[in-house]
Amino acid sequence: xxxxxxxxLKMGAGGxxxxxxxxxxFVAELAGPPMTEGDVGLAALDDGAAVRIGDRWLVATxxxxxxxxxxxxxxxxxxxxxxxxxxxxxxxxxxxxxxxxLAVVIEEGFARAELxxxxxxxxxxxxxxxxxxxxxxxxxxxxxxxxRIILTTTGVGLTDRVVTDRGLAxxxxxxxxxxxxxxxxxxxxxxxxxxxEVELRSDVAPVNGLVRAALAAGGDAIVxxxxxxxxxxxxxxxxxxxxxxxxxxxxxxxxxxxxxVRAVGELLGIDPLHVANEGKVVMGVRPDRADAxxxxxxxxxxxxxxxxxxxxxxxAPGRVVLDTGFGRRLLIEPEGEPLPRIC
Amino acid sequence: xxxxxxxxxxxxxxxxxxxxxxxxxxxxxxxxxQISVMHVCGSHEQAIARYGLRASFPADLEVIMGPxxxxxxxxxxxxxxxxxxxxxxxxxxxxGDMLKVPGTAMSLADAQTEGARIDVVYSVAQAVExxxxxxxxIVFFASGFETTAVATAAVxxxxxxxxxxxxxxxxxxxxxxxxxxxxxxxxxxxxxAAGHAATITGAAVFEQFAARHRRPVVVxxxxxxxxxxxxxxxxxxxxxxxxxxxNCYPRCVAREGNKVAQALLWKVxxxxxxxxxxxxxxxxxxLRLRDEFAHVDARRRFTIDxxxxxxxxxxxxxxxxxxxDIMAGIAAPRDCTLFGRACTPETPVGACMVSxxxxxxxxxxxxxxxxxxxxxxxxPAPEVP
Numbered sequence: 001x002x003x004x005x006x007x008x009l010k011m012g013a014g015g016x017x018x019x020x021x022x023x024x025x026f027v028a029e030l031a032g033p034p035m036t037e038g039d040v041g042l043a044a045l046d047d048g049a050a051v052r053i054g055d056r057w058l059v060a061t062x063x064x065x066x067x068x069x070x071x072x073x074x075x076x077x078x079x080x081x082x083x084x085x086x087x088x089x090x091x092x093x094x095x096x097x098x099x100x101x102l103a104v105v106i107e108e109g110f111a112r113a114e115l116x117x118x119x120x121x122x123x124x125x126x127x128x129x130x131x132x133x134x135x136x137x138x139x140x141x142x143x144x145x146x147x148r149i150i151l152t153t154t155g156v157g158l159t160d161r162v163v164t165d166r167g168l169a170x171x172x173x174x175x176x177x178x179x180x181x182x183x184x185x186x187x188x189x190x191x192x193x194x195x196x197e198v199e200l201r202s203d204v205a206p207v208n209g210l211v212r213a214a215l216a217a218g219g220d221a222i223v224x225x226x227x228x229x230x231x232x233x234x235x236x237x238x239x240x241x242x243x244x245x246x247x248x249x250x251x252x253x254x255x256x257x258x259x260x261v262r263a264v265g266e267l268l269g270i271d272p273l274h275v276a277n278e279g280k281v282v283m284g285v286r287p288d289r290a291d292a293x294x295x296x297x298x299x300x301x302x303x304x305x306x307x308x309x310x311x312x313x314x315x316a317p318g319r320v321v322l323d324t325g326f327g328r329r330l331l332i333e334p335e336g337e338p339l340p341r342i343c
Numbered sequence: 344x345x346x347x348x349x350x351x352x353x354x355x356x357x358x359x360x361x362x363x364x365x366x367x368x369x370x371x372x373x374x375x376x377q378i379s380v381m382h383v384c385g386s387h388e389q390a391i392a393r394y395g396l397r398a399s400f401p402a403d404l405e406v407i408m409g410p411x412x413x414x415x416x417x418x419x420x421x422x423x424x425x426x427x428x429x430x431x432x433x434x435x436x437x438x439g440d441m442l443k444v445p446g447t448a449m450s451l452a453d454a455q456t457e458g459a460r461i462d463v464v465y466s467v468a469q470a471v472e473x474x475x476x477x478x479x480x481i482v483f484f485a486s487g488f489e490t491t492a493v494a495t496a497a498v499x500x501x502x503x504x505x506x507x508x509x510x511x512x513x514x515x516x517x518x519x520x521x522x523x524x525x526x527x528x529x530x531x532x533x534x535x536a537a538g539h540a541a542t543i544t545g546a547a548v549f550e551q552f553a554a555r556h557r558r559p560v561v562v563x564x565x566x567x568x569x570x571x572x573x574x575x576x577x578x579x580x581x582x583x584x585x586x587x588x589x590n591c592y593p594r595c596v597a598r599e600g601n602k603v604a605q606a607l608l609w610k611v612x613x614x615x616x617x618x619x620x621x622x623x624x625x626x627x628x629x630l631r632l633r634d635e636f637a638h639v640d641a642r643r644r645f646t647i648d649x650x651x652x653x654x655x656x657x658x659x660x661x662x663x664x665x666x667x668d669i670m671a672g673i674a675a676p677r678d679c680t681l682f683g684r685a686c687t688p689e690t691p692v693g694a695c696m697v698s699x700x701x702x703x704x705x706x707x708x709x710x711x712x713x714x715x716x717x718x719x720x721x722x723p724a725p726e727v728p
Contacts, residue, residue, distance in 0.1 A: 010689065249719040253357075269699060313719035321715050325357035326567045327364075327395030328718075330710025335687075 014230030074202030078121035094157030129206035167223035184275025205279030217296030221289030247316025354566030384537035385700025414698035422446030448655035496611035545600025621667025666693035
């Protein structure tokens with residue numbers, strides 16, 4: 001058995017290595033022919049699946065959640081589990097979830113009080129998103145057999161129009177609904193090993209309401225959506241660009257980043273564009289509707305910092321070019337979890 | 344924070360950057376030929392890559408990265424010494440970047456996998472704290488140019504605990520510039536000198552160098568405007584054939600440097616000749632502890648048996664690694680068949696891919712130097728509603 005016969009952490013970090021593993025193992029084995037005309041299945045590797053039910057689309061998505069620490073400034077694993085699934089549904093255009101399910105795997109010895117705290121957080125996040133947990137499952141495993149707690153949530157929703165992550169065309173504008181890198185750097189800072197004096201807050205939030213407002217303003221002009229979670233904006237843009245075979249030219253100065261996030265990123269040598277967000281959306285919008293969609297998003301409480309940050313081009317398929325204001329370079333797709341610079 | 348914000352505005356102003364880039368273009372066009380200059384600092388390469396500055400350089404200006412990363416130029420036998428000590432059961436404390444640097448047969452990280460105790464520290468002071476907190480022998484495997492060597496010297500002068508010693512792989516920048524300037528095949532017409540090393544040595548050391556090798560030197564800082572302004576000054580000197588040294592980083596670098604730091608440096612260290620990885624034998628390029636500090640010199644305190652390591656077979660891929668040519672400015676990462684394939688930051692084959700200041704690592708992080716200027720410019724301008 002060689003090293004490549006083993007699953008590595010890099011294969012779970014949301015980049016090319018992960019897509020390759022999922023493609024070779026799961027898609028190759030499990031993806032079948034279309035269920036309905038135009039459906040979105042496993043092979044699409046989108047945020048969720050969609051099948052036609054009468055004149056509407058049934059959208060489903062599922063996600064397992066692990067995070068260390070499980071409580072962090074701005075959120076916790078429970079809030080993350082609800083928002084992650086609600087947001088994945090919203091990325092497919094399904095902004096009103098029919099229901100959520102919840103599976104919990106708990107390590108022996110886990111404090112009951114913490115479990116109660118997580119349940120309360122799940123309840124609050126559900127209320128915020130306008131969804132309910134309708135069924136679930138609980139398992140307890142021995143000490144050391146699981147790292148504290150794993151939450152798995154599945155979401156089901158309905159929509160009239162499916163938005164995929166492959167709809168970009170040259171000329172489309174790229175929009176982000178808020179500041180980049182907040183969650184990833186907040187969690188890193190919360191691990192406490194770095195002895196930072198600033199406290200960063202995660203942006204974890206359900207974005208279905210914001211997406212609803214955007215779709216109301218933009219309609220068919222919103223041609224692609226992705227939540228920039230693992231691998232951050234860089235990973236999301238690579239996936240969008242690759243699937244649509246367009247290039248993206250990004251205006252770095254236009255990308256909203258909180259000053260404290262930028263400062264901690266510079267200190268650690270970690271690019272905020274490479275780390276996760278949990279309450280943001282990257283959208284591709286037809287150029288003639290871009291400003292209208294931007295205005296609708298900025299009017300929403302979660303979208304005040306939204307900005308148009310780039311343009312799709314025909315002549316660099318699959319590549320993301322960063323215009324720094326001083327010159328240009330490639331924004332590469334992150335591989336592996338970002339690690340703080342040591343020296 | 345307010346001061347930092349003001350500094351950032353002053354040195355990261357794209358409007359001024361464009362004016363400097365235009366001036367650079369005029370100078371090179373006026374020369375009517377290709378001009379090649381070298382910077383000898385990983386932090387310069389970081390800034391050039393991070394801000395995409397190469398895309399704004401004129402096509403006929405070649406800015407080569409030289410031997411500017413202390414981790415990369417640490418020679419194989421020096422890594423071997425640290426590995427041998429660690430495998431012999433001594434606790435080795437070092438900077439994280441040193442962990443994955445391949446030695447002849449293995450890296451410190453490999454030794455750690457085998458069970459050796461390696462402590463990653465952020466500073467020499469932290470290594471001393473570690474020694475104070477234990478009775479174990481702690482050897483600090485020290486790398487870095489004159490700036491970090493001064494920190495090591497300060498700790499040794501202050502009197503570290505008895506279980507603390509230093510294995511010095513510290514290097515001194517000015518001598519290697521002499522080597523690179525006269526290297527056969529090198530086409531370097533001028534140098535950007537590293538601003539932070541010059542804060543110690545001063546700008547004056549480069550005056551003699553410039554005269555001796557008939558090549559201009561410009562001391563440069565690390566913000567985008569620092570680099571562009573220094574390049575304008577350097578190309579002006581190259582074009583006019585004026586082999587002078589100019590200090591373009593006066594806010595940090597004095598002509599005579601930091602005399603207190605220099606005194607500390609030379610009180611503790613003496614320069615000796617030695618190999619720099621992949622480059623050459625560099626007379627006076629390595630810093631070793633003076634006899635007065637023999638008691639804290641790991642090379643004298645321990646019997647370091649590296650020969651057993653040299654008998655181990657080196658990893659096969661190493662034969663294809665062109666790190667040496669890259670550090671000497673003769674080759675670029677894209678010339679290496681391993682770059683980005685067999686050799687990545689997670690599985691580095693050569694030293695240049697290990698450190699955040701290594702050329703290959705920087706190119707890997709920022710996507711190398713493809714021609715990006717024209718992308719999207721030919722497409723119709725986005726419609727304005």
